[in-house]
Amino acid sequence: MKRDSRLSGVxxxxxxxxxxxxxxxxxxxxxxxxxxxxxxxxxxAGLRDLGYVGSxxxxxxxxxxxxxxxxxxxxxxxxALGSPSLLAMGNRTEAPGCLVEQAVNAALDQAFGDxxxxxxxxxxxxxxxxxxxxxxxxxxxxKLQGMSAHGA
Amino acid sequence: MKRDSRLSGVxxxxxxxxxxxxxxxxxxxxxxxxxxxxxxxxxxAGLRDLGYVGSxxxxxxxxxxxxxxxxxxxxxxxxALGSPSLLAMGNRTEAPGCLVEQAVNAALDQAFGDxxxxxxxxxxxxxxxxxxxxxxxxxxxxKLQGMSAHGA
DNA sequence: CGATCATGTAACATATAAAGTTACATGAAA
DNA sequence: TTTCATGTAACTTTATATGTTACATGATCG
Numbered sequence: 327m328k329r330d331s332r333l334s335g336v337x338x339x340x341x342x343x344x345x346x347x348x349x350x351x352x353x354x355x356x357x358x359x360x361x362x363x364x365x366x367x368x369x370x371a372g373l374r375d376l377g378y379v380g381s382x383x384x385x386x387x388x389x390x391x392x393x394x395x396x397x398x399x400x401x402x403x404x405x406a407l408g409s410p411s412l413l414a415m416g417n418r419t420e421a422p423g424c425l426v427e428q429a430v431n432a433a434l435d436q437a438f439g440d441x442x443x444x445x446x447x448x449x450x451x452x453x454x455x456x457x458x459x460x461x462x463x464x465x466x467x468x469k470l471q472g473m474s475a476h477g478a
Numbered sequence: 479m480k481r482d483s484r485l486s487g488v489x490x491x492x493x494x495x496x497x498x499x500x501x502x503x504x505x506x507x508x509x510x511x512x513x514x515x516x517x518x519x520x521x522x523a524g525l526r527d528l529g530y531v532g533s534x535x536x537x538x539x540x541x542x543x544x545x546x547x548x549x550x551x552x553x554x555x556x557x558a559l560g561s562p563s564l565l566a567m568g569n570r571t572e573a574p575g576c577l578v579e580q581a582v583n584a585a586l587d588q589a590f591g592d593x594x595x596x597x598x599x600x601x602x603x604x605x606x607x608x609x610x611x612x613x614x615x616x617x618x619x620x621k622l623q624g625m626s627a628h629g630a
Numbered sequence: 631c632g633a634t635c636a637t638g639t640a641a642c643a644t645a646t647a648a649a650g651t652t653a654c655a656t657g658a659a660a
Numbered sequence: 661t662t663t664c665a666t667g668t669a670a671c672t673t674t675a676t677a678t679g680t681t682a683c684a685t686g687a688t689c690g
Contacts, residue, residue, distance in 0.1 A: 482676085482677065483678090513678080514678085514679055516681090535686050536689090539686095539687070562677095
């Protein structure tokens with residue numbers, strides 16, 4: 327399978343939105359991410375359903391942030407995407423009759439479970455506000471070099 | 479992307495081989511795993527190159543174990559497969575000019591890196607011999623119920 | 631030596647899932 | 661009522677694992 331970059335993408339969108347007042351059209355956000363407006367709507371749908379963002383149709387419509395950035399973690403955003411698979415590997419057969427495969431599965435599941443739990447835990451420790459703070463630092467140090475946030 | 483089950487598959491093969499003296503043809507191993515002989519050869523190629531198994535052509539040929547099972551870990555086997563991606567998720571762009579994406583990548587890379595490191599560490603703690611021991615326990619308890627290792 | 635067996639490998643086919651695209655319906659504002 | 665923007669279905673493209681066919685290579689058996 328292709329590598330899933332939806333979390334990366336939706337975080338990019340949210341952080342862009344946090345930099346200035348909205349609303350933002352899917353068209354605008356898509357241009358900023360070099361992708362298609364429909365892709366934006368797709369990855370934002372879950373966040374809208376959970377109330378993290380709002381969307382309005384028609385003139386002056388678009389997407390707006392609708393949550394406290396210091397309260398929403400990467401784990402919340404991940405869940406809003408539908409909690410897609412975290413690991414690229416898995417067992418050949420989930421409930422095998424073969425004891426050999428059961429032994430292999432048991433060992434792998436232990437390791438897989440630990441890694442998934444750690445990843446989710448790390449996601450839970452990072453809020454969108456923290457990402458924003460980090461971004462501000464990066465902008466600050468780049469300004470010292472006379473470059474803009476999107477500068478080459 | 480489809481879930482990668484090569485590690486699961488190759489461990490299954492190795493553990494089957496450890497249960498009785500070889501050699502085993504790709505044909506035989508493929509039947510035990512409900513797959514194709516070429517798939518067996520493919521996932522075993524890396525292990526052969528590293529000397530964990532041997533292969534012989536012609537009459538009486540096939541695959542044989544060629545390592546100390548108590549010395550080879552799941553991590554070694556994983557490496558022999560070519561160290562395929564562990565995580566199903568990744569960043570949209572690896573080296574972005576956009577500072578927003580850099581901030582997102584930094585946060586995600588931290589979490590991804592931790593999870594990968596933990597997974598590799600867990601793999602490194604489990605030897606093939608340990609899998610064999612676990613299998614023997616499973617066979618033992620199933621025998622108490624009057625069933626065979628491949629029983630329904 | 632020649633037939634058979636088994637691996638080695640390239641080439642092609644299939645399956646799955648993300649990402650991108652097109653088309654059109656829905657609804658809000660000018 | 662025209663225009664704008666989202667909502668969504670359907671289709672295409674791309675990437676990757678898996679499965680399959682075909683054939684070359686080399687070893688053993690007769």
